[in-house]
Amino acid sequence: MRWLSIILMSVLVLTGLAFGLVYFVSEQKLSDRDAVLSFDLPIPEDEASIERGRHIARTRGCFGCHGQELAGKNFDEQWDWPKRAVAPNLAKYARNHDAATMEAAIRQGIGADGRELVSMPSYNFSSLRDDDLAALLGFLRAAPLVEEPLPSPALGWEARWGFVKGDELSMADWAAMVPPLRIDPAKDPELAEGEYLAMTMCNECHGLDLRGDTYGSTMGFGPPIPDLAIVATYDRTQFEALIESGVFPDGRRLGIMTLVAPDRFPSLSDLEIDRLHGFLQSLASTPAPEAFWRP
Numbered sequence: 001m002r003w004l005s006i007i008l009m010s011v012l013v014l015t016g017l018a019f020g021l022v023y024f025v026s027e028q029k030l031s032d033r034d035a036v037l038s039f040d041l042p043i044p045e046d047e048a049s050i051e052r053g054r055h056i057a058r059t060r061g062c063f064g065c066h067g068q069e070l071a072g073k074n075f076d077e078q079w080d081w082p083k084r085a086v087a088p089n090l091a092k093y094a095r096n097h098d099a100a101t102m103e104a105a106i107r108q109g110i111g112a113d114g115r116e117l118v119s120m121p122s123y124n125f126s127s128l129r130d131d132d133l134a135a136l137l138g139f140l141r142a143a144p145l146v147e148e149p150l151p152s153p154a155l156g157w158e159a160r161w162g163f164v165k166g167d168e169l170s171m172a173d174w175a176a177m178v179p180p181l182r183i184d185p186a187k188d189p190e191l192a193e194g195e196y197l198a199m200t201m202c203n204e205c206h207g208l209d210l211r212g213d214t215y216g217s218t219m220g221f222g223p224p225i226p227d228l229a230i231v232a233t234y235d236r237t238q239f240e241a242l243i244e245s246g247v248f249p250d251g252r253r254l255g256i257m258t259l260v261a262p263d264r265f266p267s268l269s270d271l272e273i274d275r276l277h278g279f280l281q282s283l284a285s286t287p288a289p290e291a292f293w294r295p
C-alpha cells in the first residue's frame with residue numbers, strides 16, 4: 001500500500017513538473033523578441049485619411065477577424081488550435097493605446113503586454129507603408145465604439161507543446177521572416193504598387209513570398225496553397241472574378257479564400273486590381289526560391 005502511494009505521488013509530481021516545464025518554455029518562446037517602439041507618425045484625423053484607413057482595414061481583413069463593427073470576435077468555433085483565440089475590440093484598443101504600441105502589434109506581431117501574438121497575421125501587415133499604417137490607426141480611433149462582452153483568450157497545452165517543439169512559430173517570428181519588397185517604386189511605380197498590394201494582402205496564405213505554402217498542410221491545416229505565379233494563366237476579367245468571389249468559373253470553391261475574399265477584395269479599386277494582376281503575372285518569369293514553408 002505504501003509503495004503504491006509513493007509511486008502514485010511520484011507520477012503526480014513528475015506530471016506536474018512536465019506541465020510546468022512546457023508552460024515555462026512556451027512562455028519564454030513567446031517573449032524572446034522585443035518590440036521596437038519607434039513609430040511616431042502623427043495619427044491623422046482628416047476625412048480623406050480616415051477613408052484611406054477604412055480601405056486598408058477592409059482590404060487587409062481587419063473586419064473579418066475583429067468583427068464588422070470592430071467590437072472583437074471569439075474564434076472558439078472557427079479554429080481551436082490555440083484553444084481560444086479572441087480578437088480584441090479594435091475601436092476600444094485604438095483609443096487606449098499609443099501609435100507605437102499599435103504599430104508593434106500590427107506590423108511586428110508583439111502585443112501591448114510585450115508578448116508575441118499567436119493568431120493575428122501580423123506578417124501580412126509588416127510591409128504596410130508608414131502613411132497607410134497611420135491612416136489605419138486614424139480610422140480605428142475614429143470608428144464608433146460598440147462594446148460586446150468577450151471571453152478571455154486561452155492558450156492550450158497542445159499549442160504550447162507546438163511552441164516548445166518549434167513546430168509552431170509566433171506571429172513575431174513569422175513577421176521577422178517576410179522578405180523585403182524588391183521593386184523600386186522610383187524605377188517601376190506600377191509594378192512596385194502591385195508588389196505592395198500582394199505583399200500586404202495575399203501573403204497571409206500564399207506563402208511569405210507569395211510563391212506557395214505547404215507548411216500548413218503538412219501540419220493538417222487544409223490543402224497546400226498555390227504559388228501565385230499561377231495568375232499568369234488568368235486574364236484580367238477571370239482574375240477579378242476569382243479574387244472577388246473566391247469561386248472558380250466552374251463553380252468550384254477555393255478553401256479558406258472563399259470565406260475571406262468576398263469580405264475583403266470587392267473593395268479593391270479597378271486600378272488596384274490592374275496593379276495586382278500585372279505584378280502577379282510577372283512572377284512566372286522567375287522560379288520560386290527554396291523556403292522552409294515549402295518543405
Ligand code: HEC
Nearest residue numbers: 060061062065085086087088105111112117118119120121
Ligand atoms: C485572421 C484573423 C485576423 C486578422 C485578419 C486581423 N487580426 Fe488582429 N488579432 C487577431 C487575433 C486572434 C488577435 C488576438 C491576439 C493573438 O493573436 O494572439 C488579434 C489582436 C490584434 C491586436 C491586439 C494586440 C495586443 O496588444 O494584444 C491589434 C491591435 C490588432 N489585432 C489589429 C489588427 C488590425 C489593424 C488588423 C487589420 C490590418 C487585424 N488586426 C487583422 C486576429 C486577426
Ligand code: HEC
Nearest residue numbers: 201202204205225226230231242243253254255256257260
Ligand atoms: C485567407 C487565405 C487566403 C488569402 C488571404 C488569399 N488566398 Fe488565394 N487561395 C487560398 C487558398 C487556400 C487557395 C487554394 C484553395 C483550393 O484550391 O481549394 C487559394 C487559391 C487562389 C488562386 C487559385 C489558384 C488556382 O489554382 O488557379 C488564386 C489565383 C488566388 N488564390 C489569388 C489570391 C490573391 C491574388 C490574393 C490576394 C489578393 C489571395 N489569393 C489571398 C487562400 C487565400
